[in-house]
Amino acid sequence: MTMETTDRLTDGVRTALRAAGLPDVADCIWEVPRQAEHGDYASNVAMTLAKPARRAPRQIADLIVAHFPPLPEVARLEIAGPGFINVFLSPAWTASAVRGILAAGDAYGQGERERGTRLRLEFVSANPTGPLVIVNARAAAIGDSVARLLRAQGARVTAEYYVNDAGNQFEALARSFEARLREAVGLPFTFPENGYPGEYVAELARDYLTGHRLSTPAEVDTHLTSLGADPQAALVRLGRWAVRRIVDGQRRVLAEYGVEFDAWTSEQADVREAGLPERAIDELTKRGVIHEQDGALWFRSTDFGDDKDRVLRKSDGELTYFAVDVAFYHFTKFGAADRVVTLLGPDHHGYVGRIRAAMRALGHPPEALDVLIVQLVTLLRDGTPVRMSKRRGEFVLMEELLEEVGRDAARFTFLTRRHDSPLEFDLAVATRQSTDNPVYYVQYAHARIRSIWKQIAEQGIAVPPWSEVDLTRLSLPEEQQIIKRLLGYPEVVAAAAHALEAHRIAYWLQELAGLFHPYYRAHRVIQDDRALMSARLALCTAVGQVIKNALGLLGVSAPDSMTRSEADA
RNA sequence: GCGCCUGUAGCUCAGUUGGACAGAGCGUCGGACUUCUAAUCCGAGGGUCGCAGGUUCGAUUCCUGCCAGGCGCACCA
Numbered sequence: 335m336t337m338e339t340t341d342r343l344t345d346g347v348r349t350a351l352r353a354a355g356l357p358d359v360a361d362c363i364w365e366v367p368r369q370a371e372h373g374d375y376a377s378n379v380a381m382t383l384a385k386p387a388r389r390a391p392r393q394i395a396d397l398i399v400a401h402f403p404p405l406p407e408v409a410r411l412e413i414a415g416p417g418f419i420n421v422f423l424s425p426a427w428t429a430s431a432v433r434g435i436l437a438a439g440d441a442y443g444q445g446e447r448e449r450g451t452r453l454r455l456e457f458v459s460a461n462p463t464g465p466l467v468i469v470n471a472r473a474a475a476i477g478d479s480v481a482r483l484l485r486a487q488g489a490r491v492t493a494e495y496y497v498n499d500a501g502n503q504f505e506a507l508a509r510s511f512e513a514r515l516r517e518a519v520g521l522p523f524t525f526p527e528n529g530y531p532g533e534y535v536a537e538l539a540r541d542y543l544t545g546h547r548l549s550t551p552a553e554v555d556t557h558l559t560s561l562g563a564d565p566q567a568a569l570v571r572l573g574r575w576a577v578r579r580i581v582d583g584q585r586r587v588l589a590e591y592g593v594e595f596d597a598w599t600s601e602q603a604d605v606r607e608a609g610l611p612e613r614a615i616d617e618l619t620k621r622g623v624i625h626e627q628d629g630a631l632w633f634r635s636t637d638f639g640d641d642k643d644r645v646l647r648k649s650d651g652e653l654t655y656f657a658v659d660v661a662f663y664h665f666t667k668f669g670a671a672d673r674v675v676t677l678l679g680p681d682h683h684g685y686v687g688r689i690r691a692a693m694r695a696l697g698h699p700p701e702a703l704d705v706l707i708v709q710l711v712t713l714l715r716d717g718t719p720v721r722m723s724k725r726r727g728e729f730v731l732m733e734e735l736l737e738e739v740g741r742d743a744a745r746f747t748f749l750t751r752r753h754d755s756p757l758e759f760d761l762a763v764a765t766r767q768s769t770d771n772p773v774y775y776v777q778y779a780h781a782r783i784r785s786i787w788k789q790i791a792e793q794g795i796a797v798p799p800w801s802e803v804d805l806t807r808l809s810l811p812e813e814q815q816i817i818k819r820l821l822g823y824p825e826v827v828a829a830a831a832h833a834l835e836a837h838r839i840a841y842w843l844q845e846l847a848g849l850f851h852p853y854y855r856a857h858r859v860i861q862d863d864r865a866l867m868s869a870r871l872a873l874c875t876a877v878g879q880v881i882k883n884a885l886g887l888l889g890v891s892a893p894d895s896m897t898r899s900e901a902d903a
Numbered sequence: 904g905c906g907c908c909u910g911u912a913g914c915u916c917a918g919u920u921g922g923a924c925a926g927a928g929c930g931u932c933g934g935a936c937u938u939c940u941a942a943u944c945c946g947a948g949g950g951u952c953g954c955a956g957g958u959u960c961g962a963u964u965c966c967u968g969c970c971a972g973g974c975g976c977a978c979c980a
Contacts, residue, residue, distance in 0.1 A: 363919095363920090365919065366919080367922095367923075368923085368924095368925090368926085369923080372923070376922090376923085378921090381922085381960085381961095384960090391960085416922085416960060416961075417960095418922080418923070500980095501980055502980060503979090503980060504980095628978080631978095641906075644978095645978045646978095654977095654978070654979085654980090655980045656980095658980095680973080680974050681974070681975070682975085683906090683907055683908080683975065684907075684974085684976055685975090687906085687907095707907085707974095709908075709973085710973085710974085750915090750917090750928095751915090751916070751917095752917085754908065754909080755908090755909070757915095758915065758916095760915085763915090763929085772927095772928070775942070775943090777942085778943075783939095785939060785940060786939045788939085789939050790939085822919095825919090829919065832920090833919095833920075837917085838919080841916095841918095841927080844928075852943085852945085854939080855938095855941090855943060855944050855945090856944080859939060861939095874939095895940080
C-alpha cells in the first residue's frame with residue numbers, strides 16, 4: 335500500500351522542521367483549498383507553530399519551504415496569506431497516480447486507521463412487537479454503512495441487533511396475540527389496554543391457527559390451556575412464538591435491503607436468563623456505588639455525571655430495563671469489544687447519560703462508547719406529510735418503502751442527511767427516475783463508463799495494459815481535477831469512518847459524478863489517437879472503480895447499464 | 904423548569920474536527936441531442952450563515968445570553 339500523499343507531505347514538513355531547527359509537530363493538517371490558485375493542498379502548520387517557536391508564521395513558512403525535501407509529487411510550494419503553505423502537485427505525477435488506483439482496484443480507499451479494533455455496532459433493534467417501519471430503514475442504512483466504513487479501516491465489526499423480547503412490551507404483545515386468537519374463532523376475549531392493535535397481530539393469529547390445525551372454539555380453548563401449567567406460562571409460550579415470527583419478518587426485510595447482522599442478541603435468553611444483570615449489580619456493589627432506599631436498589635449515577643440516581647431493582651423485586659441494559663453493555667458488548675457504537679432514536683437520548691455513567695463506573699473509558707442519535711423521518715407524498723400513528727397501528731412499513739422506491743434509492747436518500755438531522759423523505763422524488771434523484775446521477779456515471787468498455791469490445795479495439803499507457807496525456811484541467819479528486823478518496827473514507835458519518839461518502843460521490851459528467855460530454859474517449867484514448871480509458875476506468883467502491887460502502891449497487899422504467903420514460 | 908438536537912439561497916441540505924471572496928441539488932429563467940446512453944451538459948439569477956455579545960491574526964465552525972422549532976426528563980420499556 336502506497337503512503338497517502340498527505341502523509342508524505344507531512345513527512346516532508348517534519349523533515350524541513352528538523353533541518354531548520356524548529357519544534358516538531360505531531361501531525362499536520364492538509365486541506366484541499368476551495369480555490370485552485372491556492373494549490374492542491376494547503377497547511378496552516380506555520381501558523382500553529384507561531385506560538386511554540388516564538389516566530390512569525392510567515393517566517394516559519396519560509397523556513398519550511400526552504401528546507402522541504404524534493405518529492406516527485408510536488409511541483410512547487412508557495413506561501414500565501416498569513417502563512418499558509420500551498421502545495422502544487424506535479425501534473426505528470428498526478429497523472430501517473432491513476433495507475434495506483436487501478437492496481438489497488440476494489441481495495442482502493444481502504445485504510446488501517448482501525449486496524450485490529452474489535453467493535454460492536456448496534457442499530458435498528460426495533461421492538462419485536464411489529465414490522466419494521468420507515469425510521470428503521472433509515473437506521474439500517476446508516477448503521478450498515480458505518481459498519482462497512484469501519485471494516486474498510488480494518489476494524490473487526492460485529493453488527494448487532496438487540497431483541498427486546500422481555501418485559502412489559504413483550505407481555506403486551508403476548509396478550510394482544512392471545513386476544514386475536516380467541517377473537518378469530520369467536521371465543522370471548524378482552525383486548526389489552528396497552529396492546530398492539532395493528533392488523534398484523536390478527537394475521538399472525540390466523541397463521542398460528544392454520545399452522546396448528548385449529549379451527550373451532552373448543553379446539554382453541556383446549557390448546558390454550560394445554561400450553562402451560564398456568565396462564566402466565568401459556569402466555570409466554572404464545573408470546574415467544576409471535577416474537578419469533580415477527581423477528582423473522584424483520585430479518586427478511588433487512589436482508590432484502592442488503593443489511594445482515596452478525597449477532598441477534600436476545601434480552602431474555604442472552605442477558606436475563608444468563609444471569610448477567612445480577613452479576614452486573616454485584617460488580618457495581620463491589621465498587622461501592624450501590625445503595626438501598628425505599629426498598630429499591632439504586633445506582634449512584636450522579637457520581638458519574640448523570641442528572642439523578644437510577645433504580646436497578648424496583649421495590650417489587652423486578653429488575654429495571656436499565657439494569658438489564660447495564661449488564662448487556664458491560665458483559666455482552668464490552669466483553670467482546672474495545673469500542674461500542676449504538677444507534678438510538680431521539681426518544682432514547684435522555685437515556686444515554688445513565689448508560690455512560692454506568693460504563694464509567696464499571697471502568698470502561700468514556701471515549702470507547704459512541705451513541706448516535708438517528709433523528710426522525712417525515713414521509714412526504716408529493717410534498718404533503720403522510721400521517722402516521724403508531725397508536726392506531728397506521729404507519730408506513732419498511733417493506734412498502736422498498737417496494738415503492740427500491741433499495742438503492744432508499745438507502746442513498748437516507749445517506750444524504752447527517753444522522754443527527756431530521757429527514758424529509760419525499761416518496762415522489764425518491765421514486766422519480768431523473769436528475770432530482772442523486773442516486774441515479776451517480777449510478778449513471780458508472781453505467782456510462784461501463785458503456786465505453788462495451789463499445790471498445792464491440793468495435794474490437796485493442797487496449798494495452800495500463801503499465802504501457804502514457805498517462806501524461808491526461809493534461810486537461812478537467813482530467814487533472816478528476817484525478818486529484820480520486821486521490822482524495824482514501825482520506826474521505828478515513829474521515830467518514832472516524833466521524834461515523836456515512837453521508838460524507840454520498841456527498842463526495844455526487845461531487846465526483848458532477849466532475850465526470852461534464853468531462854464525458856465534452857471529451858470523447860474512443861478516438862483515432864489511440865494513445866490518448868488509452869490514457870482517458872485508464873482515467874475513466876479508475877473513476878468507475880472508485881464509484882463502485884464508494885457505492886459499495888453505502889450498500890448501493892453500481893449497475894453496468896441504466897434501464898429506465900416505462901412510467902418515467 | 905432542566906437537558907439534548909436543530910436554525911445556512913424560494914425548497915431540501917452540505918460545509919473537511921477555527922482558515923483565505925459562503926457551496927450542492929431541486930425549483931425559476933435562457934440555451935445544447937447525426938456523437939462512448941440527454942437519468943446528461945452549458946449559462947443566469949438567488950445569502951445580514953436565527954439575533955446579540957465574547958475568545959482569536961481570523962468564527963458558519965468555539966464560549967455566553969436571547970429567539971424559534973423538534974425531542975426527552977418514571978421504582979416504563
